[in-house]
Amino acid sequence: MTGDSPDPQTSIIRRHPTGAFPASEPPTQLTDVPTQLGAQGEPQTQYIPRARPVTVGPTQPAPAKPGTAMATAVVAILTGWTTAVIATDLITGWWRTDRLFCVAVGFLTAISAAALIAGLIGLLLRRWVSRLLIVVGAVVALLIFSSLFVAGAKLPAVVYAIPLLPVACIVLAALPATGRWERSG
Template sequence: MTSGGPPSDETRIIRRQPEAAPPPPPDFSEQHTGIIRRSPTGAFAAAPEPQTSFIPQAAPPPRPQQQPPVTRQSPLAASATATVSIISGWATAVIATSLISGWWGTDELFCIAIGFLTAVSAAATIGGLISLLLRQRIGRLLIVVGSVVALMIFAGLFVAGADLPQLVYGIPILPVAAITLALLPATGRWCR
C-alpha cells in the first residue's frame, strides 16, 4: 500500500449498485431446516437398556403365609372376674367404713391404717377392672394386688379381735375368688 497515491486494485473496495429489488422475505409456512435427512439403509442395532438406578431390582415380595384362624376368646372368665372384683371391693369398703366409724374413738392409728389400706385396695381394684375390660394384661395384676390388700384388711380385723357379725367372717372368700378368677388361663387369653 502506498501513501498518497491512487488506490491499487488490491485495496480498492468494489461497490455495486443493486440491480433489482431485494428478495422477498422468506415464507415460513413451509419450514425449511438445515438438517439433512436420509432414509435408513439397514437394520438398526438394538440399543442397550438404560440403567436408571444403581439399586438392583428387588425380587418380588414373598407371599404371605397362611395364618391360623383367629379364635374369639370367650369373655366369660373376664366378666366373672370383673363381677366378683366389684362385689369384693364393695364389701371391703363397707366393712372398713363400719370399722372406722366404730373404732375411731378408741384406736385412731388402727383406723387410719385400715383407711389407707382400703384406699389402696380400691384404687388397685378399680384400675384393674378398667384395664381388664380394655383387655390389658396389667388388669389381672392390679386385681390380684387389690384383692391381696383386701385380705390384709380382713386379717387386721381378725387379729385385732373386733366383734363382727358372722357374715363378715365369710367375706374374705370374695377376694380369694377374685384372685383365682384373675389368674385363670381363660382370663389371660382374654387379655391377649
C-alpha cells in the first residue's frame, strides 16, 4: 500500500462517485405558454390544452353491387353453350365435305370455351384478368358465328340472332360496374 488513500489501488473501475456532482446553472430565459394582451394591455395567460390524437381511417367506397357481374356470368355461360351447340352442328354437318373447316371450328370452339370458363371462374373469384378472358372468349365466339355466314350454312332464323350474346357479353364485361365489383374483393 502506497500513497495517502486508505483504499488499495486496483485496476478495477470504481462504481461509486469520487466527488460531489457539479451544479447546473439556472436557465437564462424562461419559455412559457404564449401570452395574449388583454383589453388593458396586460399579458393574459390561458390554458392551451394538448392536442389529442384522433384516429382517421380511409374512407370506404360504397360496396360494389354484383348485378353487372352476375349478368356477365350468365351471358358468358349462354355464350359458351350456344357456341358449343353451333360448332357441334357445323362440324357434324360439314365433316364429309370440308374437314379442314371443321377442325378450325373445333379449335376455335376449344379456345372460346377455355377462355370463357377461365374468365367466368376468375370473375366469380374477382381476379383482375377475368374480364379480359371473357372478352377474348366472346370475340372468338364471334369468329365462329361469322364462319357460319362465310360458309353459307342453311340455319334456322333464330341462329342468326345468336351473335348478340357474345356482343352482350363483351359489353357487360367492359362495364365499369363489373370492374368495380371485381376490384372490391
